[in-house]
Amino acid sequence: MRILDEKFAEHNGQPVTAYTLINDQGMEVTAIDYGCIITKILVPDREGRMENVVLGFDTLEDYYQHSPYFGAVVGRHAGRIANAEFTLDGNTYQxxxxxxxxxxHGGLQGFDKVIWDTEVKEETDxxxxxxxxxxxxxxxxYPGNLHMKVVYELNNQNEFKISYEGVSDKKTVVNVTNHTYFNLSGDLKEDILHHTLMLKSSRxxxxxxxxxxxxxxxxxxxxPFDFRSGRKIKDGKESAHPQNILAGNGYDHPFLLDEQQNKEIHLFDEESGRSLVIETSEPAVVLYTSNQLEAGFSIxxxxxxxxxxxxxxxQGLxxxxxxxxxxxxxLDKDEVYTSQTVYKFSSK
Structure with missing residues (x-):
């Protein structure tokens, strides 16, 4: 197993570095320290072909101009907050x-648009x-000085783990997630409408x-929101359900998970044979099928x-x-926020 690093770009005069984690199976995860953005994940299909299974760019300029949070860590609070305000202990925060x-997703300069400090660590496994x-x-x-740590970890079982930890010196709010767009066809050969998704969620x-x-x-x-036995993503595009139509003919919805850390999310692409199982400590998952991904640029x-x-x-809701x-x-003062999600790739 090894880690490579190289200069990716500059942001406001600061270098942006790309780090590539490579395991003994040949799986690769590349991320940059700007926004903790995952730019590539290379995994094999059923024939052993290594291809990229996430949406991303090769230049920082493309992320500035076109990225709808491709691969980024978003926070301090992921998702929408109505009227951009909330009340905490009688104080209203705008x-x-x-x-x-x-x-x-954290605002104009959220976690996705700053350079993070980094440290690489190599263990035996x-x-x-x-x-x-x-x-x-x-x-x-947002209130409070919040110290955040995000860890990207790869092992030899083709498991990629994201761990989050945060501590604030003042009562605050935290709801952090990663906003990677997956496409298991490999190198964007097809769209995701024929991917099959299983979700252990009844609400x-x-x-x-x-x-x-x-x-x-x-x-x-x-x-069409019942994924408990698995269904194609295209069902949402073709659905007449008012909630599918409202989201732009697809899904942009939070699902409350019935189970945690027990294969509760499973994405599969029959054509490539690639499979992704996701296990999380979080109570929910937001399913977004890029119904509003704009045309006019190249990935x-x-x-x-x-x-x-x-x-x-x-994430949380x-x-x-x-x-x-x-x-x-x-999150109370000095309380430790923790969250973990594991992405297990395989092929059959």
Whole structure:
């Protein structure tokens, strides 16, 4: 196992470094210290061909101009917050409005748009990058100096683990996720409409016209939102369900997981034979099928278009600060925030 590093670009006069984790099976994960962005993941198909299974760019300029959070860590609070504000202990905090008057994925300069400090570590059975960042009190409107650590770890079982840890000197809110767009066809040969997804989830959140949770948890029974036995992503595109139509003919919905850390998310592409099993400590996953991915730019030679990638964002529920019945994103002073998600790749 080994780790490579090379200069990727410069951001505001600071170097941006790309780190590549390579295991003994030949699997590779490349990430840059700007936004902890995962730029590539190379895994084999059933014939052993190593191909990239995530959406990303080769230049920082492309991330500036075109990226809808490709591969990035987003926070301090992932997802939308209605009216870009919340109240905590009687104090109202006004956040950056970066999504139709609402707050999305940490704001204008969230975790995805800063350079993180890094340290690489090589163990006998794994290799990892440790990213650290201090989000200062008032940054993007959030209270508290929040010390964040994100660890990317790869082992020889083709398991890629993301661990998060945070501590604040003031009561605050934290809900962090990774926003990678997966496409198991390899090198974007096909879109993701024929991928099969299994989710151990019996309830999902109803969204309003601005894609913000209404507070209602809906049953997946007898709907295109029932992935418990597996279904094709195209079912959402072709669905007449009002929630599929509202999301742009597909999915952009939080699902409450029935189980944690027990193969609760499984994505499979029949053509390539690639399989991705995701296990998480988080209570929910946001399923986004890139229904609103804009055209007009190129992703490593492939024209951008709808349904080119699928996001499986393991996290707490969006807008939980305005819905007390949701799992809480509040972090007390000196309390330790922790979260872990494991991505297991295989082929058959």
């Amino acid at each position: 956040l950056e409005k970066n999504n139709n008057g609402n707050h999305l 794994s290799i990892r990058i440790e990213f650290t960042y201090l989000a200062r009190d008032g940054e993007e409107g 999902f959140l109803e969204l309003d016209e601005e894609l913000i949770p209404t507070g209602e948890l809906l049953s997946v029974d007898s709907t 490593r030679g492939t024209a951008s278009r709808e349904y080119l990638g699928i996001c499986l964002e393991t 969006p807008d939980s600060l305005n819905h007390p019945q949701f799992p809480s994103a509040i």
